[in-house]
Amino acid sequence: MSQMSNPYTALQRDDIILERKVSVMAIVALVVALVGLVACIIPGVAGLGALLGVASLVIISQSDGRVSGRGIAIASIVIGLMVTIFQISLAVGVRQAMSQANTAFFAPMGSIMADAEKKDLAKIQTMFTKPAADRLTQEHVNAFADAVHGELGAFKGVPDGMVPLIRAYLEVGPLMEQFQRGSNDVIPVPVEFEKGIALLAVQTDQTGRNRPGTGVQVPLINAKIITKSGKGFLLYPGTDAAADPTDPSNPFPPRPPVPKPTTEATPDTPDASPAPASETPAEPTEEPQSP
Numbered sequence: 001m002s003q004m005s006n007p008y009t010a011l012q013r014d015d016i017i018l019e020r021k022v023s024v025m026a027i028v029a030l031v032v033a034l035v036g037l038v039a040c041i042i043p044g045v046a047g048l049g050a051l052l053g054v055a056s057l058v059i060i061s062q063s064d065g066r067v068s069g070r071g072i073a074i075a076s077i078v079i080g081l082m083v084t085i086f087q088i089s090l091a092v093g094v095r096q097a098m099s100q101a102n103t104a105f106f107a108p109m110g111s112i113m114a115d116a117e118k119k120d121l122a123k124i125q126t127m128f129t130k131p132a133a134d135r136l137t138q139e140h141v142n143a144f145a146d147a148v149h150g151e152l153g154a155f156k157g158v159p160d161g162m163v164p165l166i167r168a169y170l171e172v173g174p175l176m177e178q179f180q181r182g183s184n185d186v187i188p189v190p191v192e193f194e195k196g197i198a199l200l201a202v203q204t205d206q207t208g209r210n211r212p213g214t215g216v217q218v219p220l221i222n223a224k225i226i227t228k229s230g231k232g233f234l235l236y237p238g239t240d241a242a243a244d245p246t247d248p249s250n251p252f253p254p255r256p257p258v259p260k261p262t263t264e265a266t267p268d269t270p271d272a273s274p275a276p277a278s279e280t281p282a283e284p285t286e287e288p289q290s291p
Contacts, residue, residue, distance in 0.1 A: 022068050022069045023060055025056035026056035028052055029053040029055075040083055105218065109189045113148075113225075116223075129221055134256070143237075156191075168192070172190050186203055189201075199227075201226060202224075203220065222252050224252065
């Protein structure tokens with residue numbers, strides 16, 4: 001009797017070719033990585049896409065060829081890593097820039113208010129140009145410190161860090177629009193007090209120069225505190241006795257005159273130039289000869 005063929009032999013073979021499917025996780029990883037690329041300001045999204053790409057590569061390698069999408073997973077890993085490296089570099093750069101700005105500008109601005117609260121005229125004068133420091137008196141500092149303390153309480157400092165500084169600028173935004181119209185020589189700095197936040201407006205003079213040894217890189221000539229309640233306090237109010245020192249609409253007083261450099265005469269320079277010598281030579285005189 002002839003041997004009959006087994007109809008299930010084809011199902012027992014090891015080389016059965018199954019339909020390959022694209023890895024869903026690889027597709028999700030690529031989508032997340034692309035979202036992180038578009039919204040690169042959101043940290044962590046691109047890194048999540050790279051992690052999902054690595055996980056999908058592991059699944060694809062263990063599927064014995066039943067799952068495809070290796071190229072999609074690799075693309076998600078590359079995009080995710082590139083965006084993550086860019087975000088880390090940007091964060092480090094911003095942190096260094098904020099540290100330099102705090103050292104060169106924001107910390108000295110806080111020192112002005114701290115010294116004013118202590119009524120220390122000498123330290124405040126080191127922050128100003130020499131003409132502006134010479135016109136500032138102890139009476140000006142005392143009046144400014146008493147008025148600010150009575151309105152806002154004790155001085156706490158300048159907001160530290162990028163996020164607190166941005167929030168503070170958003171809070172004092174209307175005050176900035178109020179006094180900065182038509183003025184490009186005023187730098188606004190938010191400052192914190194016991195009773196709330198206020199705006200410190202410092203007036204600069206690019207033609208002047210700070211005293212030697214000052215920690216401020218910008219030449220300053222005056223300062224003004226503007227409160228959220230609508231009051232203003234000038235460090236140097238000027239000589240106009242009729243002006244209300246608490247009115248925030250009052251402009252800064254005129255700039256102090258910059259002294260002109262004096263030229264000294266050098267000792268090598270003669271006072272008067274000698275008279276030019278005559279070009280016609282004098283005729284010699286003949287002596288009479290004896291006979």
